[in-house]
Amino acid sequence: MNTINIERIKLARESRGFSQSTLAKEMKSASQVLLSKIEKGLSNVTDDVFSELCLILDYPKEFFYKKHNVYPLKHFYFRKNLGTSMSKARFLESQINILSGNICDLLDAVEIEIDLPFTDLHKTGLSPEQMADRVREYFKLPKGPIKDLIKVVEEQGIVIHLFDFNSDIKISGVSYITPVGIPVMIINKNIANSRIIFTIAHELGHILMHFKGGIISEDRNVENEADRFASSFLMPSNEIKSNLYYLTDEKLGDLKRYWKVSIQALLFKAKDLGTLTQDQYRRWVTKISYYGWRKQEPLEFEISEPKLLYKMLKLHFDELQYSKMELSTLFGLNALEFDKIYLQSYSDLHNYLNEDNKVRKLKISY
Structure with a gap:
């Protein structure tokens, strides 16, 4: 018999942006008092409460049975500017934990x-x-x-x-x-x-x-x-140092395309190496702000798509013969959410699911 992982009730709630109080207002079968006790393991989850949690939070029951550990945000390193409200931090933590669990599910077989x-x-x-x-x-x-x-x-x-x-x-x-x-x-x-x-x-x-x-x-x-x-x-x-003297708009654009880095990264590097004075650097920063380049620089270049997770997903569809619904169930996600997170990132998997393919080894290599 499957046992509900209490940690994943809070994980599901926070991933949908609910506080305990806002979730309780949506529920007929549980008050905030009961939800608090459930999340702390002090009260059991009745069938009615469980069904309503699945419906409101839009997760299949399999999501709540999964045994993956839920880690605090400090367990991860991230490059960010959160605006650091507690609700945003909790939402981010929940998203990372769900993705981490999905990848761990795939790694069981590869x-x-x-x-x-x-x-x-x-x-x-x-x-x-x-x-x-x-x-x-x-x-x-x-x-x-x-x-x-x-x-x-x-x-x-x-x-x-x-x-x-x-x-x-x-x-x-x-x-x-x-x-x-x-x-x-x-x-x-x-x-x-x-x-x-x-x-x-x-x-x-x-x-x-x-x-x-x-x-x-x-x-x-x-x-x-x-x-x-x-x-x-x-x-x-x-x-790169010799390239960072006498910078102009045109030269920065050429350097950006060549080194595959942003103009802002190039300017910071120039300041760090002393090829720009502090005053010159400040003038460039002012110019970048004026043109709106902090949010969207000109002359962006193409990059390749990641392949490793794609290959892991493809292997499950191919050799392990998972259907999309079965893999969604393995992850504890509904089919639409599975599509949004994974298939929209690897669009050719849509076509691949309809192809006949030869058996491949279970060892993933790049």
């Missing part, structure tokens, strides 16, 4: 090879910039810009998913490591491509520098460390 140089900066004495240089060498990257960062990162065994975060949540990306040791990045698909690239590099810094070293001192600014890593990883100082 094997991903991880090849990453996890490093404790405190023990090694490395700076984020030195770490970035070592990682480029470890990944065997040539000098110059990284032409396809998404492919490079996924080849090392990191799962990337482009997700449609609620527009009220001002987040660029989040990273974590699953209980089975697979690193995952969830990136906001609605931000500009140049910001997606910097965010992936930023989250790579978190994964390599901040997850394997144990408890990190509160004195360390891990967000600053991840930014410094990303900047040096994408734009090695000794390679």
Whole structure:
């Protein structure tokens, strides 16, 4: 007999933006007093309450049976500007936990090879910039810009998913490591491509520098460390510095297309390397604000689509012979939500579900 996981009642509620009081107002079978006791494990969930929770929160009953742990927001690293209301933080936490559980479900049936140089900066004495240089060498990257960062990162065994975060949540990306040791990045698909690239590099810094070293001192600014890593990883100082003198609009546009980074990242790098004075940098920042480039820069470039999660989904449809409804049930999602989160991100899966395909091995390689 399936047992309801009490933690997932709160998870479902917060993922739909309900407080206990607002959810209670929608329910006929439970008051806020009862909901509070249910979420704390002090009262049982009756059949009537369970049916109404499934209906109002729009989750199938399988969602509430799943045994995945629910982690607090501090368990994850993320590049963000939340506006930090408690409700937004709880909503974000719930979204990440649901996606994390879905990916863990897929990982039960596949094997991903991880090849990453996890490093404790405190023990090694490395700076984020030195770490970035070592990682480029470890990944065997040539000098110059990284032409396809998404492919490079996924080849090392990191799962990337482009997700449609609620527009009220001002987040660029989040990273974590699953209980089975697979690193995952969830990136906001609605931000500009140049910001997606910097965010992936930023989250790579978190994964390599901040997850394997144990408890990190509160004195360390891990967000600053991840930014410094990303900047040096994408734009090695000794390679780009000579390009950052005498900057003009046209030159910044050329550099953006060549290095696959934003104009803002280029200007910050120039300031950091001393090729721009503080006054020059402030004038550029004023100009960027005037033209609205903080939200939408010109000359955005194309990026590749992540492939690893797509292959995991495809394998379940193909070799494991899951139907879309069965995989939705496995995830504890209704069919429309499954489509929105996954099939709309990998549109060719729609056509793939109607094709006959040969059996493939259960080992995932990029």
